[in-house]
Amino acid sequence: MNIEDFEIKIKKYDEKKKVVYVNIIVHQELELRGFVARFCETKYSNGIPIWFVKPPSVKGRNNKSFYIVYLKNPTLWQLLEKKITDSAKEYTNLL
Secondary structure, three states: OOHHHEEEEEEEEEOOOOEEEEEEEEOOOEEEEEEEEEEEOOOOOOOOOEEEEEOOEEEOHHHOEEEOOOOOOHHHHHHHHHHHHHHHHHHHOOO
16 A cells, blocks of 8 residues: 555635644545644644644543554555645645
8 A cells, every 4th residue: 555545635624723624535445534634833843833633533531532543554654644734735825
């Protein structure tokens, strides 16, 4: 599996929260819904807003989140994050 197998489909953009909701289509057969790309500051970004991608998750006990989708290949996950953020940047014209 490689990055060309993933198609990014932007569903919605919330301008107030600076959040893009994304679905991913794999091999034109499987649709993974609920990815979120958020333009925000993190403690690692030194006060500069960056794009942060979060896979679909559900809330469990004690308000802890559990990811529904997990890619075992970290290199593929980094490429997918980049593809999602590039699509979000192009769609929103933010950074």
